[in-house]
Amino acid sequence: MPEPKNEIRPLFIPLKYRFILMITLMLILLLGALILVLNVLQSRTIKTRIKSQGLFIAQNLAMTSRDDLVTYNYIALEKAANQAAEHPDVIHVVIHDKEGKIAGFSNRPDLQNRTLTDEISLLAVSAQTPQTHEGISNSATGPTMTIIFPVFLKDKKTRWGTIRVQLTLAPMNQQIRQTQWTVLGLGFIALIGGILFANLAAGRITAPLRQLMDITKEASQGNLKQDINIPAGDEVGVLASNFSIMVKELLTHKTALEEQLEEIHQLQQYSEKILDTMGDGLLSVTREKSVKQLNPAARKILNISQEITPRGLDISQVLSHTPELHDAMVKILDDPGLNRQQEITILQNKEPRVILMGFGVLDAQNNRSVEVIFNLHDITELKQLESRMRQSQRLADIGIIAAGLAHEIRNPLSAIKTFAGLLPQKVNKPGFLDKFQRTVPREINRLNGLVEELLELARTPNYNFTMINAARLLNDIVDLIEVDLDASDIVCVRNFGDNLGEIRADGDQLAKVFHNLIRNAAQVMPQGGTLTLEALRDNDKITIAVKDTGPGMPRETLSTIFTPFFTTKHKGTGLGLAITQKVVSEHGGDIKATSVQDQGSCFTVTLPADAC
Template identity: 30%
Template sequence: GAIVVGPKLSGDPFYPQDLDLLMTLANQAGVAVKNAQLYAQVLLAHEHLNNIVSTIESGVVAVDATGQVSLFNRAAEQLMGLAAERVRNQPLSVLPECVGDMLSETITGGGAKTQPEVQLSDGTTTRPIICTTSPLHDQAGAVLGAVAVFSDLTPLKALEVERQRAERLAYFEMLASGIAHEIKNPLVAVKTFAQLLPRRRGDDRFVAEFGRVVTHEIAKMERLLDRLRALSRPGERPRHLIDLRSPIGDAIEAMRPVFAEKSAVLSAAMGQSPCTILGDHSELEQLFLNLLMNAHEVTAPGGMVRVEVATSADRAIVAVVDTGPGVPPELLERVFEPFFSTKERGSGLGLAICASIAQTHGARIKATNRDAGGAVFTVDFPVAVTATIPVSA
């Protein structure tokens, strides 16, 4: 900017002290103009922030270090069924307990917290919400207060239910078409022989062949039914606290002779201490038998398969590692589908049964490949929380 001055009314010239005065005046005016501009910018930024906070769909509540509510946006009003004017500048005890408790813990403990699913009521409807609280610090690191951000999970949950329904339907379709396919071939053989029987009942060779084929095809259908039963039954048997290493050990012992036949090595590293989970011994033995049978089939004579158990505080991860060709990357997810098989005589139910048993044990099963070649099937179990019995002195 500039200051324009005219001649003095007295007609005197401008002296150096007049110029000093004018300089000071100009500087002060400059500072005042700058401050006014900054203030306008701050107001604008504040308004912008307020607009964002009031229009976002997540509830936002801020409290100061004493626990008084300083900010309560529109979404928070709707989700909590509380009017902002009745909450602002009030202690956080006016807030619903679930959010209020998290905020007070964040102020006192100073740490951020997330609750993935809490129930929040607005007085008429109770909704599942996800809530995150974070402390607000000044530049020196002192806690100035805390902010809670929470969102309604209802639409997400509805989508999840929809997705699960679609998945179940797809699984059912896959199962139905697989069963139809597996039963059709033996049925065709039985039907053909049965149609020929009235005419050729006097032909002893035909009757003997009839008996052989029909028995064989019916046995095939019985095996299929057994496997289907294993697929549908897991979870029905009672769960006990068991050492996971025990069913794995039994599956390994059962497979030793067939590995020895191929001169293949089957080794295990299962740790020294028990690994307690809640489960059913025979279902888990079946799971590891299926994995070991697959591993055995891809192992060349002289090759090796290794079973490893790694435990942390809350998980037990079992890995069955082989030295076969591995699973083609595009099939890593598909191998768990019922009736998916790349083997000429495979039912494709082995891994589907594994996945079903894993699921009812709260475990996750996954197929990967080793960089060095070979497949790794991991089953990740939650470790059981065992009660500690207090010892009295």
């Protein structure tokens, strides 16, 4: 069970408060927009009403003052201006005559018959149509609206004066402010209500999310066995349901993974025990030539001290005292397609040890080898046992050889004995000594050859192994006896593979093997025929076949063809094929004979890859 993690607290505003803040801002914006719209609409409405009222006052005053303007009745005009100014929204009323002078100014008789030069007065005396102007009065009345209404005679062409009515906008502003305060009050109440509603709504929305968040926190800490029950009929409920399904699937996968992890742990322990107890050495090396792992048996075979930790070291450091193994492993790492097994002789404590080395390649998903595992098996004792077995076999064959030897030497000894017995009696007989000198040395040489072949068959071999080109060796042998083959009307066919390469062998001994096989094949074809020499290489072995088109051999002969002193020839000791088999065996190979009556025979020599 994993240790519980500390709760990760959010560094942002929670969703509930963001929802309330969003609703509050929306209400404030809505209230501000409402106040602005009401302010504009109310101001426009009141101004339109005041303007209409001012125009009405100015128009009535113009109708009643037209005759007084024509007669320059300033007293009547003054009185009319004062009466019009009695309206509560009117600040003052000014009547200009035709020349632009003040004909009447409400409550300002001192300005009568004077010409005003302020901007609004100049606009008034020059106006040809009714006009409206807003501005700030010099008095304390605040913002104002001035209505300018020109007065024309009945012909509507001659302007005879101007009526100017100045109205106050202060009541309008006061009414607008009252409306704003009312809207603000109502808006504040609505804002409080909206915040309370938003708080309630946010709580209903975020409460299931909070519960789901607590559940996910527990799940993140490893508690997947939870009863997720969130009664929400919306997207949150769907989310909780899906999360519940996901948690159950995670729990199932977690249980399965824990079981698999336990199995892997057991397999790992099992593999480690096998590696520790197995007799073969295992050495794992990456393609970069660094040691990844080795077992105790490999330490023993490679004579690596327990104080040294080879993991991560280059194999040149680990195998510095066994250069033969190092060179072979480097070749395999560079080209993993080489032969799978090799016999390598190393020196350990100044004593030769024979190591049978195999390997396997671990591939990645892209089929690129990433690691090579070498298997090292010390076969020194096995090799010694094989040598003793071969020696024992030779001793066992001595009985067979002795029987054959007795038969083979009886005739030469009988001839020598006969001539030795007749020697005192016929020494002076003409021609006897000549016959004696021909027969006795011949039989002695025959006995000497027999002894030499027996010694070659019985003695412990002492071969000189070197790397030899296989095709060149076979071609040299054929070239040597090709003249004799031609003389016997025998056609020699050579069928060699394109990539025979080199073999590790004693050239002289192998030359004797194939020379003997070719000579035997030629002897069974006295009337001529075809001799075929084939050589093929197949990864871990090289096969050389010698075929003839002679009469063939019966099955009984095939079973004893390699037995010493067995021969089908009128002349011969029967040791040639026995010696041939011995030489091939000492090279780690094998020789087999097949034959079909009246079609010919085939001798096949197979050498293992470690000899190639």
